[in-house]
Amino acid sequence: MTSKRRPVTYTTDGVVVRTSNLGEADRIITLITPVHGIVRGVAKAARKPGSKVGGHLDLLKHVSVSVRETRTLHGLSQASTLNGFRGLRDDLDRFSRASYISEMSERFSVENGANQPLFRLLLDTLESLEVTTNPEMIIHFFEMRLLQLSGFSPELSRCVETGVDLEPANHLYSADRGGLVNSDARPVGESALLPASLNTIKLLRFLSRTDIAQAGVMKAGEDENRQLSRILRAQIHHVLDRGLRSEAFMDEVRTRPSHNDEPKASSGSSSGN
Amino acid sequence: MAPSEIAPSAAPPVARLIEAFHRLPGIGPKSAQRLTYHLIRMPQEEAEEFSAAILGIKEKVVLCNTCANIAESEECAICGDLQRDGTRICVVEEPLDVVAVERARVYSGKYHVLHGVISPVNGIGPNDLKLRELLERLRDGSVTEVIVATNPNLEGEATAMYIQQLIGPLGVKVTRLARGLPSGSDIEYADDSTLAHALESRAEIPQRQSDSPE
Ligand SMILES: [Zn+2]
Numbered sequence: 001m002t003s004k005r006r007p008v009t010y011t012t013d014g015v016v017v018r019t020s021n022l023g024e025a026d027r028i029i030t031l032i033t034p035v036h037g038i039v040r041g042v043a044k045a046a047r048k049p050g051s052k053v054g055g056h057l058d059l060l061k062h063v064s065v066s067v068r069e070t071r072t073l074h075g076l077s078q079a080s081t082l083n084g085f086r087g088l089r090d091d092l093d094r095f096s097r098a099s100y101i102s103e104m105s106e107r108f109s110v111e112n113g114a115n116q117p118l119f120r121l122l123l124d125t126l127e128s129l130e131v132t133t134n135p136e137m138i139i140h141f142f143e144m145r146l147l148q149l150s151g152f153s154p155e156l157s158r159c160v161e162t163g164v165d166l167e168p169a170n171h172l173y174s175a176d177r178g179g180l181v182n183s184d185a186r187p188v189g190e191s192a193l194l195p196a197s198l199n200t201i202k203l204l205r206f207l208s209r210t211d212i213a214q215a216g217v218m219k220a221g222e223d224e225n226r227q228l229s230r231i232l233r234a235q236i237h238h239v240l241d242r243g244l245r246s247e248a249f250m251d252e253v254r255t256r257p258s259h260n261d262e263p264k265a266s267s268g269s270s271s272g273n
Numbered sequence: 274m275a276p277s278e279i280a281p282s283a284a285p286p287v288a289r290l291i292e293a294f295h296r297l298p299g300i301g302p303k304s305a306q307r308l309t310y311h312l313i314r315m316p317q318e319e320a321e322e323f324s325a326a327i328l329g330i331k332e333k334v335v336l337c338n339t340c341a342n343i344a345e346s347e348e349c350a351i352c353g354d355l356q357r358d359g360t361r362i363c364v365v366e367e368p369l370d371v372v373a374v375e376r377a378r379v380y381s382g383k384y385h386v387l388h389g390v391i392s393p394v395n396g397i398g399p400n401d402l403k404l405r406e407l408l409e410r411l412r413d414g415s416v417t418e419v420i421v422a423t424n425p426n427l428e429g430e431a432t433a434m435y436i437q438q439l440i441g442p443l444g445v446k447v448t449r450l451a452r453g454l455p456s457g458s459d460i461e462y463a464d465d466s467t468l469a470h471a472l473e474s475r476a477e478i479p480q481r482q483s484d485s486p487e
Contacts, residue, residue: 017394019426022298025299047462048458059426059427060427092438095434099394246394246396248393249398250393
């Protein structure tokens with residue numbers, strides 16, 4: 001006989017994607033887990049120096065944690081670090097990109113929704129970002145795979161407007177319609193068409209069927225990288241209905257020509273909100 | 274409305290105060306109730322003094338023009354203290370961290386309060402912190418060391434790295450509190466001797482890397 005009131009407790013691994021302070025010394029932790037989807041819980045007294053969990057439940061760490069389910073915020077305890085991703089913690093560029101990856105993973109996850117492929121993708125991408133010399137392409141690979149896993153695979157072989165097979169040439173991309181548009185078939189009244197050069201299209205197709213290791217060694221020119229960024233981000237914004245907050249910082253770190261220029265004069269919030 | 278959830282049986286004015294206490298950091302429903310019933314028994318003049326004190330901090334407290342710490346006027350007591358060492362600035366996240374570092378009694382320089390840390394997933398970037406004000410203070414060359422005392426967690430470390438890259442090239446030494454503060458804990462709660470030791474054995478942040486404690 002089990003009492004219905006007895007709380008369920010389980011141990012899971014997960015990646016910490018969000019933290020915020022609660023009360024005097026507690027911390028609310030959001031994790032992405034393979035089986036339980038997004039898990040939000042309270043780590044009691046995590047900000048106190050004596051805490052056994054505070055050092056583990058930090059952003060961008062792969063941890064094991066014990067979860068005690070309650071009706072509202074779960075209780076988190078007995079945390080230990082499985083992978084601290086050190087390489088993402090001592091480099092601003094890698095940190096900013098990993099933040100983008102983790103925010104996107106969170107936005108594409110749901111509570112109590114098992115998503116092992118997404119979790120695996122998140123872990124693989126963080127591992128690659130730690131060491132890669134080609135972070136741009138790792139990010140593009142992640143964006144493409146996340147769209148595919150979520151059922152928003154971009155249409156890359158036929159024109160989404162006319163249905164005809166696309167000739168190997170420069171074309172356009174429509175995030176609204178979720179794919180390439182034949183350069184001749186510019187739909188009336190559609191302003192948000194993005195340029196997609198032949199090389200960019202080849203890279204999009206490559207990304208749609210490669211693995212992360214192959215993506216990590218594929219180099220693209222500056223123009224292609226810029227087009228890939230615009231196309232994949234536009235598609236993600238379209239799916240999510242808004243931008244990601246971490247984009248601003250990632251772009252700022254990446255475009256800083258040297259590290260001795262000052263922050264730009266603040267003009268409102270930098271958040272995509 | 275919410276009061277019914279926390280104090281379902283209390284009279285509306287009582288429930289309203291319980292609810293107000295409950296919104297404060299660190300106050301659970303039980304404490305909120307206890308504080309409210311304590312105030313009910315409080316003499317009239319004491320209660321008036323209490324509410325005037327609350328209104329007073331909203332009307333009279335401002336941020337120091339120089340260091341952004343909480344102050345009574347345009348200049349805080351620390352910035353106005355000529356005895357303090359003006360060649361060093363200790364950068365902290367929040368005003369409460371100034372209190373913590375002061376408590377350790379080993380630091381006699383000035384402060385700078387960022388009012389936050391870089392937090393990409395929350396959309397908080399460098400421009401949302403008091404960083405331009407910090408740069409402004411370094412312009413005349415009198416400051417030789419900036420000690421970054423942000424919390425020992427990822428966002429605190431990233432902010433320290435950013436500050437190093439921002440002001441290191443100006444020829445100002447940028448140091449970070451030594452390891453020893455448990456990672457994940459807040460400086461606000463560090464005990465005085467640990468914080469004193471971390472301050473005394475602070476180390477320069479290397480150019481591309483930060484010493485993120487594990
Ligand atoms: Zn001041």
